[in-house]
Amino acid sequence: MDTADVIVIGGGTGGYSTALRAAxxxxxVVLVERDKIGGTCLHRGCIPSKAMLHAAELVDGIAEARERWGVKATLDTVDWPALVATRDDIVTRNHRGVEAHLAHAGVRVVRASARLTGPRTVRVEDVRADQVDDGVHALTARRGIVLATGSRPRTLPGLVPDGRRVVTSDDALFAPGLPESVLVLGGGAIGVEYASFHRSMGAEVTLVEAADRIVPLEDADVSRHLTRGLKKRGVEVRAGARFLDAEVLDDGVRARVRTARGETLEVEAERLLVAVGRAPVTEGLDLGAAGLSTDARGFVVPADWARLETAVPGIHVVGDLLPPPSLGLAHASFAEGLLVAETLAGLPSAPVDYAAVPRVTYSSPQTASVGLGEAEARARGHEVAVNVMPLTAVAKGMVHGRGGMVKVVAEAGGGRVLGVHLVGPQVSEMVAESQLIVGWDAEPADVARHVHPHPTLSEAVGEAFLTLAGRGLHQQ
Known part of the structure; x- marks a missing residue:
């Protein structure tokens, strides 16, 4: 029976970050992964989808150049195989980099499935025969076991993904070719990103969300600005609508949707994309053998959130297995991995401040938020001061010409900043400052003392805080 200080089950962002820091x-450290190191984020989610969205941004730029700037450029065609090859090259190089990093750190990677046999023991059923003897191996952790097995896409009753006509977010990027029309079920970040991508590539897109607005977990003004931006680009947004059923045809899908007004709408599309959330993966882990169980939603709930430790001492959880307030985001998983590794090493480590973890939707327009929305802040009993600064109120926003906003939610009377919400071009690159503002409990006056560069989009952030601090300049 092999022993190690730490056994990590799952090699996605949460798992490999735990392994690297612990090493x-x-x-x-032994890291057990049955598929590819990097998990969903690297191979089916964050990285390949953002590569495709960058390509979509380039396509949009051609139209803007022609229609707004007098640059008479036209789009000939999209070479889909070439686009896919570039995307896959980016993924492959990242994958090799992570594997090399693990090897250099001295992490032993076992490519296998794993199941718990006790609070400190794991049975490994080998995927590659050269990894462990006889295809089966037993491992014992001296300090602890980390569960990081990730998540899979949810679907809806009556919808069976086939990878061609009905696809999930995991396989949408790998479906053949570019469809001429797409029905996207789910108006969260993933659904919005795919709706945006396909619209940029010329598809007719219908986006259906059961809640009364898209990105329903964000501030209402974020939803409003994002909806306006998508509709301006030609995306049909149906919020407050519920999927009823669908029929797969020879050349596409016919679905029925109940609209917010109670009408039944029939939508035909070449492809139906299901983006209604993700479910934690615990099948095969045999949690009961270690004295663990999941909650009603399938999550493994920590007994101690400050250490991300379960009710069984020495077994920790990171990533998509965690329920809210964890966010199911790769960068949150990195923070969780660092916390757990340092805890297992006996070092003091601050708990993850989920309120200060940024949330980004990489659509066109983009959204980026950190902290509380206005309604959420009020619901928690805060008296708030709110300021909304249009991006078009600063010169660089006029240059981009795509609208957008900066919204700041702070405690009334000059108190700490509770949330910052951005909509517009490239705001994903602007949110880091806001993360520090919220994370360090800054007040508007603290931010207003610092000078933002002119002309930039980030200048709108500075102006929004100047106004809240009573030193408004360009904002009326």
Missing amino acids: ALGLE
């Missing part, structure tokens, strides 16, 4: 702290 850097001098712990002996």
